[in-house]
Amino acid sequence: MTTRVGIEVSIAIADAVKLANADVVAAYPITPQTHIVEHLAELVANGELDAEYIPVESEHSAMSACVGSAAVGARTFTATAGQGLELMHEVLYIPSNMRLPMVMTVANRALSAPLSVWGDHSDMMAVRDVGWIQIVVENGQEAVDNVICAFRMAEDKRVLLPVMVHLDGFNLSHVIEPIIYPDQAEVDKFLPPIKYPLPLNPDRPVAMGDFAPPVIYTETKWAQEVNIRDSKEVVIEVWNEYNKAFGRQYRPVEQYRTEGAKVILLTMGSFSETAAVAVDELCNEGQSVGQIRLRLWRPFPFEEFRAAVKDCDILVVLDRAISFGGPGGAVASEVKAALYNQTKRPKIVSFIAGLGGRDITVSGFKEIVNRGIEVARKGSPNEYEIYGVRE
Amino acid sequence: MAKSESELTWKDLELGCIVTEPGSARQYKTGAWRSQRPTYDFKKCIKCGICALFCPEGCIGQNDDGTFEADMDYCKGCGICARECWPRVITMVEEEE
Numbered sequence: 001m002t003t004r005v006g007i008e009v010s011i012a013i014a015d016a017v018k019l020a021n022a023d024v025v026a027a028y029p030i031t032p033q034t035h036i037v038e039h040l041a042e043l044v045a046n047g048e049l050d051a052e053y054i055p056v057e058s059e060h061s062a063m064s065a066c067v068g069s070a071a072v073g074a075r076t077f078t079a080t081a082g083q084g085l086e087l088m089h090e091v092l093y094i095p096s097n098m099r100l101p102m103v104m105t106v107a108n109r110a111l112s113a114p115l116s117v118w119g120d121h122s123d124m125m126a127v128r129d130v131g132w133i134q135i136v137v138e139n140g141q142e143a144v145d146n147v148i149c150a151f152r153m154a155e156d157k158r159v160l161l162p163v164m165v166h167l168d169g170f171n172l173s174h175v176i177e178p179i180i181y182p183d184q185a186e187v188d189k190f191l192p193p194i195k196y197p198l199p200l201n202p203d204r205p206v207a208m209g210d211f212a213p214p215v216i217y218t219e220t221k222w223a224q225e226v227n228i229r230d231s232k233e234v235v236i237e238v239w240n241e242y243n244k245a246f247g248r249q250y251r252p253v254e255q256y257r258t259e260g261a262k263v264i265l266l267t268m269g270s271f272s273e274t275a276a277v278a279v280d281e282l283c284n285e286g287q288s289v290g291q292i293r294l295r296l297w298r299p300f301p302f303e304e305f306r307a308a309v310k311d312c313d314i315l316v317v318l319d320r321a322i323s324f325g326g327p328g329g330a331v332a333s334e335v336k337a338a339l340y341n342q343t344k345r346p347k348i349v350s351f352i353a354g355l356g357g358r359d360i361t362v363s364g365f366k367e368i369v370n371r372g373i374e375v376a377r378k379g380s381p382n383e384y385e386i387y388g389v390r391e
Numbered sequence: 392m393a394k395s396e397s398e399l400t401w402k403d404l405e406l407g408c409i410v411t412e413p414g415s416a417r418q419y420k421t422g423a424w425r426s427q428r429p430t431y432d433f434k435k436c437i438k439c440g441i442c443a444l445f446c447p448e449g450c451i452g453q454n455d456d457g458t459f460e461a462d463m464d465y466c467k468g469c470g471i472c473a474r475e476c477w478p479r480v481i482t483m484v485e486e487e488e
Contacts, residue, residue, distance in 0.1 A: 099407030160406065198409050207410040213419070219401040220408050226401070 004178040009140035009167070010035030012179045013079075013105055016147040018049045019187045020103075023074035023194075026054035026065035030084035031117045032169035033107040037079050059084040063091035070100035070162075071208055073199030075151065077102065081169055082109030085123045089130070095162040096131030097224050098208055101154035101196070102162045103147060104132075107169040108269065110356040118357020119169040121269065121320040124297070125330040131224060133163040133231055134298040136268045140177035143167045145248055148187060153238045155194045159231045166297070168270040170357065182246055190245050232299045252301035253308045254293040257283060261290030264312040264346070265369055268294050268331065269320070271360055278365030289369055294331065302338055309339070315346040316372030319384075320354040328352065328384030347376040350384035358388065421448065425468030427483040433458050436480045442472035 007015075013036050017025070025044065027037035043049040052069075056062045062078050069076040080088060085106055095102060108124050110116040124134070133153060137143045143165065150163040167173060182190075198206055212220050236252065243249040256276055258264060267275045272293040282289040292308045294301075309315055319329020327333050332350035339345040349372040354360045360368070368387055375385065394403060395418060405411055436458045443451035443459050450465035451472060458480075461472065473481040 097407065098409075198406055198411065205413065207413075207415075208407065210408065210410050210415075212408065213396070216396045216399060216404075219399060219404060223401040223404050223408075 002180055004180055006176050007140075007179050008035060008174065008176050009143055009179075010107070010173045011039050012140055012144050012177075012181075013147055013167075014039035014043060015181065016144040017077050017103075018043050019182060019184060020077075020148050020151045020191055021075065021188075022049070022051050022077040022151075024052045024054065024066070024069040024076045025078065026056055026062045026069060026076070027078045028056055028059050028062045028080070028084060030059070030081050032109060032119070032173045033079045033081040033084070033105070035173065036105060036107070040077075059087040060091060063088040063094075066102050066104075067091065067094050067098070067100060070095060070102045070196070071098075071200045073194060073196035075155070075194045077104070079105040079107070081107040082111055082117070082123045085127060086111065089127065092127055092130040092132065092162075094209065096228070097220065099160040099227070100162065101151075101160050101194070103150040103154055103165065104162065105143070105147060105165045105167060107173040108166055109169040116356040117169075119171055119320075120355045120357070121166075122322075122355075124166050125319075125321040125323070127164070128298070128330060131161070131228060132298065133159075133161050133228065133235065134166060134296070135163065135235075136166045136293075136295055136297055137172070138270050138272045138293065140172060140175070140179050141248070142250070143172060144179055144181070145242060145246065146250065148182065148191060149238050149242050149250070151194075152191050152241075153231070153235050155196075156234050156238070157195075157197065159227075159234050160196070161228060161231055166269065171270040186245055190242065228299050232296070232301060235296060235299075250295060251304070252294075252296035253304040254295050255308055256291040256293070258290035258292060258308060258312070260288065261312055262288040263290070263314045263316065263369060263373055264309055265289065265291045265365070265372075266294065266315060266317045266331070266335065267291065268297070268318075271318070271320070271354055274360065274362055275318070275365045278362045278369065281362065282366060282369060287369075300334060300338070305335065305338055306342060309335075309346055310342075310344065312346045314373055314376040315339075315348045316369055317348060317350050318354070318360075318368065319350065319352045322352055322355070322386075332384060349375045349380075351387050352384055353387035360387070364388065420464045421467050422464045425466060426486055427468040427470060428463065428486055429461055429466065429468070429470070429473055429481045430484050431458070431460060432480050432482070435478045437478055442476050442481065445471050445475045447471060 044053040317332040328350040
């Protein structure tokens with residue numbers, strides 16, 4: 001089945017959740033994620049997806065309902081964005097320590113104030129430490145594929161963790177793209193029914209979410225850290241299996257024209273495709289420029305990232321969120337930390353741009369790369385530069 | 392429970408810290424939190440058990456003679472039993488007394 005259909009990415013994501021045969025969807029609509037759960041509500045109401053659809057009163061309740069649903073061993077999905085993700089924040093830490101698998105798509109959106117429904121990565125960076133596996137996609141096909149992969153990663157007995165799939169709000173969620181729908185029988189083969197090992201069940205009672213006094217809390221946190229760190233191997237394995245079944249390969253760090261490149265531009269999300277065009281143009285103009293895209297944000301792919309940048313001299317990092325009063329964007333901070341102890345490491349130049357839905361054009365990316373090269377050579381008094389701000 | 396919490400390593404923890412055996416709270420003795428303790432004038436006790444019903448810790452049990460008394464391994468000394476006991480069997484006193 002390799003027919004491409006033109007369809008809005010949000011609708012395609014909902015269809016992917018149907019292909020994954022989710023049992024429970026608990027969600028609250030919020031721009032720019034609304035079309036995902038709206039279409040899921042239609043699919044359930046029309047009897048096309050045999051699932052419980054729980055229309056909750058807030059995102060805090062949505063995530064709480066998802067925790068309960070996963071605890072009884074149901075395949076669980078939700079979606080949110082921006083302020084909704086923030087309202088969920090408190091509950092997000094619960095399924096990751098309690099090892100409850102579920103999948104959530106986040107249509108990335110800027111955070112208030114001032115009010116902005118448009119896209120950036122502020123919401124994603126605010127939930128960096130909640131203990132979920134976090135995947136970033138660049139186009140609609142990747143979103144569909146990774147929603148299906150995410151269920152298999154989440155439910156793997158070696159993992160049993162919640163998984164977030166980040167897609168840029170509007171830039172991806174609201175555009176119509178050519179999508180190849182995987183065949184239902186193939187998806188069923190790839191994604192066997194969920195078998196949570198210790199579900200809530202009156203015949204075999206267990207207690208979940210108990211409290212941990214100081215004598216045991218550290219042990220619970222280390223177990224959680226080892227669990228998510230080790231999940232990387234399974235994430236890679238699932239992507240490899242997906243490629244075998246469906247012919248599309250995903251990797252923790254995606255590389256483009258990096259071989260021999262002296263300068264590498266690091267991006268995440270849908271802007272990466274525009275950035276790739278800029279990389280092509282720079283190469284055509286005789287510059288030695290490549291690109292890497294962080295696909296796997298958590299667990300952070302240290303080995304793959306270090307290997308990808310080991311031969312370059314300059315690494316230009318784009319962040320679409322500000323860590324106020326801090327060292328720059330969260331992504332730049334992390335890649336600096338990942339490379340600090342390496343004997344050979346590139347000069348790292350940090351840029352912030354693309355905030356609150358502001359576009360970065362191909363020429364914009366070329367300016368960023370060229371300015372990055374200049375800063376790397378001459379130095380800069382600032383920790384980072386913000387691109388495109390009116391002085 | 393095979394091991395107490397202070398002996399468990401991170402590798403011993405059940406999936407998601409799920410507790411699979413009932414009664415694990417028994418191990419967690421909360422009596423040391425107390426700053427006051429209940430004292431009893433059992434002659435006044437009418438064996439109604441209202442103290443046990445109100446005890447938030449569930450640590451009040453019935454003695455062989457029908458009177459009610461808190462298990463001091465778990466009693467946190469909140470004083471709710473003394474407040475609810477209308478025949479005034481129970482008086483809270485400072486622990487150091």
